[in-house]
Amino acid sequence: MASDGGWITASQIPRDVVAGRYRITGRLGRGGMGTVWRATDELLDRQVAVKEMHLPEYGLSEHESSTQRDRALREARSVARIQHPHVVVVYDVVQQDGRPWIVMELVDGRSLAAVLSEDGPLPPREAARIGAAVAGALRAAHDREIQHRDVKPANVLIEQRTGRVVLTDFGIARIPGSATISETGAFVGSPEYTAPERMMPGGGSAGPESDLWSLGALLCAAVDGHSPFHRESIGEIVHAVAIDDIRPPSAVGALLPVVHGLLDRDPARRMAAAEAMTVLTAYAEYGIEPPTPQLVRRPEPDLGADPGADPGAAADVGGPAGRTPADRAGTPQLPTGGGPGPLATRRGRGRRRAGIAVLTVLAVAAGATAAVLVTRGSGGDPAAATTGAPVVRSTAPATTAGPAKPPASSAPHTAPVPAGSTRVEDPKGFSVVLPAGYVRDPEPPRTYYWSADRGFRFGEREQKPDPRGPYGVMHDQDVAGPSANGYKGYRDGVITRTTHRGQEAALWEFTYDGFPNKPGARRTFDLCWTQDGRMYDLWLSAPIARVEQARAIFDEAVASFRPHR
Incomplete structure (x- = not known):
């Protein structure tokens, strides 16, 4: 949640600590369904947003009020399961003073x-x-x-x-x-x-x-x-x-x-x-x-059209006009x-x-x-x-998006290493630019690098070219779902057929539930391509709340990757 500038005086801030751990420090905003407060999670020492739900109490019996509270809690818990990079992260749902409180990430x-x-x-x-x-x-x-x-x-x-x-x-x-x-x-x-x-x-x-x-x-x-x-x-x-x-x-x-x-x-x-x-x-x-x-x-229905006509015929003239919602x-x-x-x-x-x-x-x-x-x-x-x-x-002129530029990944990366990053020379036979402090953790045939806080994990795998091609390899893993590499809770999988350094490639993006010893939804970006008689696979996973940072790290790693062959 973000601030609307509506700060209140100390005398107006709730005195109690919600659920024994969320200390209210200020108001972020108020809407028809509740008030959102800034708070400190004293157990995990982090800033959060806490929404105090306003439920219709006037004219309701005690049973009806209790039903409304239970329903609000049930809905909040259901929404918490979405876990998508563009959906606010719900940390906790609790009851206090007869009202539901929803604890969320604080978006700065x-x-x-x-x-x-x-x-x-x-x-x-x-x-x-x-x-x-x-x-x-x-x-x-x-x-x-x-x-x-x-x-x-x-x-x-x-x-x-x-x-x-x-x-x-x-x-x-x-x-x-x-x-x-x-x-x-x-x-x-x-x-x-x-x-x-x-x-x-x-x-x-x-x-x-x-x-x-x-x-x-x-x-x-x-x-x-x-x-x-x-x-x-x-x-x-x-x-x-x-x-x-x-x-x-x-x-x-x-x-x-x-x-x-x-x-x-x-x-x-x-x-x-x-x-x-x-x-x-x-x-x-x-x-x-x-x-x-x-x-x-x-198009609008044509009342004079032949009812026996092919409903998909409209697609032949250049659009999804003939498609059904499914x-x-x-x-x-x-x-x-x-x-x-x-x-x-x-x-x-x-x-x-x-x-x-x-x-x-x-x-x-x-x-x-x-x-x-x-x-x-x-x-x-x-x-x-x-x-x-x-x-x-597209009918847009070529200048709409500015002058065309070749992808940074179409040639070996020659740009200076950004501040805060380092070029890693891996003994397996490749080099890549990663943020400073990443630690190697090989699990053959894969090689992993973990960030110091164990939040980000970069991976690399090299193998003989697969006759199915990069897209086929990614497609099979997507179909396998949770069984693919132990991705518990696998969801939101998307495969993109593209090119990398002039070669056929596939980009796979998905969400899963994280590691057994480090639970929490994670987003993974995985690029697979064939080059000089070898198939390479690079990926990076990160917590949902840090997905934008993960995108930048992944882009830099892919652009800078050099096999020593």
């Missing part, structure tokens, strides 16, 4: 709402970067049948040092098999960011698509300063959301196709989270403008561009890749064409992953 930064208020609207590409991260967080939540239901700028945090984007405040989330804490007869949420189906009678049962509408409104707010449904009264807001013509601000620019795809009043036609992540990532990192609205969105988790592709590393973005400032793709984009930039295939692990034939996806060509 500001909310998107504060950024817009203090600095003004964002450029479209920065808005796309933030939107892609939120879309990834929503996909992870929806995969676990959890709906956020309150996606808005105030609930999106941006870490000051790294630029990491974090979706927070699942206080009114919907959990499978449970009514939500807000279902007491009153609407809870932010009307300017609420999907029209949630405003209708029975709207409490609206599906996860409603979160994607909110993302569309958030993108508009990011580039224009406020939601396109901003009005003077609640009645006018509801009318704008449910009935008025939807007019996105001109500031959305190239993001217009995505906004149109998300702000569709028909939930069945609305762009899915993975699709939104695809085009937003491509634009944020490479300047590849999203395809025109008719390529992203399915097809929207299909085969994706993204451009590699000329970025400085497998994970880094050209825009600098520590901004890193946040995307997972779902449709095909063939990018033509500065006279060079490159393509990347990204697919969610499905257990299917990897050879089939290159077929059946619609092709969308």
Whole structure:
């Protein structure tokens, strides 16, 4: 959680220490569902955010109040299981003074709402970067049948040092098999960011698509300063959301196709989270403008169409128009561009890749064409992953993302070693740049290096080329899931077909539950490629909360890696 500047006097701070260990030191913010406090975890000596839940007590019997408290605790524990790089980390859920308290990571930064208020609207590409991260967080939540239901700028945090984007405040989330804490007869949420189906009678049962509408409104707010449904009264807001013509601000620019795809009043036609992540990532990192609205969105029903016509025929004319909602988790592709590393973005400032793709984009930039295939692990034939996806060509000029640059990894790394890092000469026959203090820990045929605090683990493996190629190797491990290398709790696996130093390569990203002696969700980045008759595999894993730092370390390691052959 981030500070909203609303500090209070010492006399207003709760005197008690929550759960015997979280000492309250100040207020970070207050919303309709609770107050968020800054606190010190005196057991682990770290700063945390503690949310004091405000539950509807007036007019409720003791039994009803107890039920509401138990429900809030159950929901918070469910949300804690998401464990995604762009979802706030939940450390603990406790009860005190008859109220639930949720203990979360303290994000050192500001909310998107504060950024817009203090600095003004964002450029479209920065808005796309933030939107892609939120879309990834929503996909992870929806995969676990959890709906956020309150996606808005105030609930999106941006870490000051790294630029990491974090979706927070699942206080009114919907959990499978449970009514939500807000279902007491009153609407809870932010009307300017609420999907029209949630405003209708029975709207409490609206599906996860409603979160994607909110993302569309958030993108508009990011580039224009406020939601396109901003009005003077609640009645006018509801009318704008449910009935008025939807007019996105001109500031959305190239993001217009995505906004149109998300702000569709028909939930069945609305762009899915993975699709939104695809085009937003491509634009944020490479300047590849999203395809025109008719390529992203399915057309209005043609009442005169032949009912026996092939529903997939529309894909033959260049778009996902003929796909059913179930097809929207299909085969994706993204451009590699000329970025400085497998994970880094050209825009600098520590901004890193946040995307997972779902449709095909063939990018033509500065006279060079490159393509990347990204697919969610499905257990299917990897050879089939290159077929059946619609092709969308970028119409953006080559100068959109700046002059083309060759990937830093396309040649041996010759740049000076950054301050705080060192070039390691491994006796196995390779060298690589890692932060100073990493300690070697070989486990043949793998070689590991651990950071001093045992938080980061770098790994290297060399073997004979596999006839399946790098993508096939990664695909088999993805299908194996938890049994692959002991990755307990394996999830969120994504494989990207790409190139490295001019050779076929595959990038595998995934989350798992960590090590038996060091529990806690971890994110792993793993690049595999074949070079000079050998297959190399480099990876780096780190705690979820340190994922942005891990991206930078991994990029440097990959770019600097030199086999001594």
